[in-house]
Amino acid sequence: MITSTTGPQPADFADVRATNLAVVLRFVREHAPCSRADIAASTGLNKATVSSLVADLIDRRLVRETGLTENRVGRPATMLVLDGSPYAAIGVEINVDYVSAVATDLAGQRLLTWRRSFSGGDSVNQGVAGVGAIIRRVVGRMAKEERQVLGLAVAVPGLVDVQGTVRLAPNLGWRDADIGGDLAKALRDPGFPIQVDNDANLAALAEQRFGAHAGASDLVYLTGEVGVGAGIILDGRLRRGGLGYSGEIGHVQLDPDGPECHCGRRGCLEAMAGIAAVLRKIPAPAEIQVEIEESVRLARARDAGTLATLESVGRSLGRGVSVLANLLNPEVVILGGYYVPLAPWLLPAVQEELSDRVVASAAGGCQVVASTLGHDAAALGGAARVLDSIDSGRLPGGLSRIP
Ligand SMILES: [Zn+2]
Numbered sequence: 001m002i003t004s005t006t007g008p009q010p011a012d013f014a015d016v017r018a019t020n021l022a023v024v025l026r027f028v029r030e031h032a033p034c035s036r037a038d039i040a041a042s043t044g045l046n047k048a049t050v051s052s053l054v055a056d057l058i059d060r061r062l063v064r065e066t067g068l069t070e071n072r073v074g075r076p077a078t079m080l081v082l083d084g085s086p087y088a089a090i091g092v093e094i095n096v097d098y099v100s101a102v103a104t105d106l107a108g109q110r111l112l113t114w115r116r117s118f119s120g121g122d123s124v125n126q127g128v129a130g131v132g133a134i135i136r137r138v139v140g141r142m143a144k145e146e147r148q149v150l151g152l153a154v155a156v157p158g159l160v161d162v163q164g165t166v167r168l169a170p171n172l173g174w175r176d177a178d179i180g181g182d183l184a185k186a187l188r189d190p191g192f193p194i195q196v197d198n199d200a201n202l203a204a205l206a207e208q209r210f211g212a213h214a215g216a217s218d219l220v221y222l223t224g225e226v227g228v229g230a231g232i233i234l235d236g237r238l239r240r241g242g243l244g245y246s247g248e249i250g251h252v253q254l255d256p257d258g259p260e261c262h263c264g265r266r267g268c269l270e271a272m273a274g275i276a277a278v279l280r281k282i283p284a285p286a287e288i289q290v291e292i293e294e295s296v297r298l299a300r301a302r303d304a305g306t307l308a309t310l311e312s313v314g315r316s317l318g319r320g321v322s323v324l325a326n327l328l329n330p331e332v333v334i335l336g337g338y339y340v341p342l343a344p345w346l347l348p349a350v351q352e353e354l355s356d357r358v359v360a361s362a363a364g365g366c367q368v369v370a371s372t373l374g375h376d377a378a379a380l381g382g383a384a385r386v387l388d389s390i391d392s393g394r395l396p397g398g399l400s401r402i403p
Pocket residue numbers: 250251261262263264265268270
């Protein structure tokens with residue numbers, strides 16, 4: 001801990017109050033219904049401070065009293081729950097063949113789930129115009145419900161730097177694009193923050209908050225789209241790396257003589273275990289969904305060629321997952337996107353490769369499972385990222401202006 005002999009400066013009081021408001025809000029999120037006394041007892045804040053912080057959160061309509069009381073020795077305690085009815089968090093995923101949008105309230109309850117087919121347009125400008133139109137409709141719907149949008153986070157399949165600039169999204173044909181800035185212009189400065197992040201990173205945040213393994217402190221999410229990327233959560237935190245480019249497991253080379261990859265190299269995991277490998281060609285974006293459904297149908301009918309392809313894809317995927325297991329020792333690796341419907345045929349080969357290749361016994365405790373969040377994971381993760389910002393103290397209501 002850093003201590004100062006000069007004592008806190010005025011700005012620090014605002015920081016301390018913001019931090020404490022976030023502590024109380026997170027406590028209510030995790031323990032509601034709870035009383036002011038519960039908060040004081042668990043956080044170590046004194047009762048008068050807790051009362052003042054709770055009053056502030058009630059003013060901001062982030063927390064409300066339930067009317068329920070808990071009988072205790074002495075006075076009955078009024079119970080608190082998250083409110084957030086006037087708010088919405090929005091997440092959007094842009095992918096090669098679709099755009100997904102999800103809105104949640106402050107408690108993470110879904111308000112809206114949309115999926116629209118999308119071809120990316122021929123340029124960043126067209127792409128932004130198309131996505132901007134969808135976001136405007138989502139924001140309009142939230143306005144109709146009299147909800148204030150807390151923020152928007154946009155998932156893009158590719159390299160997104162820590163400032164949110166899309167450096168390279170090869171499957172969309174985007175390079176060095178300030179999508180956040182362009183969307184803010186397209187939305188005419190909407191008055192809420194817009195963040196941009198890699199799709200796997202946001203999907204990992206969705207799993208951490210909402211998935212079947214929510215709360216796992218070491219998890220990896222693998223996108224199963226045209227590209228394969230990893231979102232890595234270690235010790236409870238998303239790990240972006242120095243510039244934001246971690247997780248490019250799709251370009252780990254499995255076979256120097258393997259098929260050519262989008263990136264120009266040969267035998268990358270993505271080329272051997274991505275959707276193009278399942279379909280044995282690079283599919284037209286509009287046809288991916290239909291062709292994956294056809295693969296599932298053939299696998300169910302025990303078509304020998306389809307089963308052999310899925311086993312081979314599962315083996316390549318298993319080699320990639322074993323790199324993650326040896327390197328990071330995650331509790332769980334979650335397969336997302338088009339891997340979800342294919343998982344029954346991929347997982348046996350993945351498990352075998354994992355047993356063969358991971359040095360620690362029982363694969364170091366690493367489970368491999370299909371996502372239960374499906375194609376919405378990255379968009380839902382966008383909403384999760386907005387909620388994470390609120391939980392870390394960036395509360396609505398201009399707290400930074402409080403002296
Ligand atoms: Zn590659």
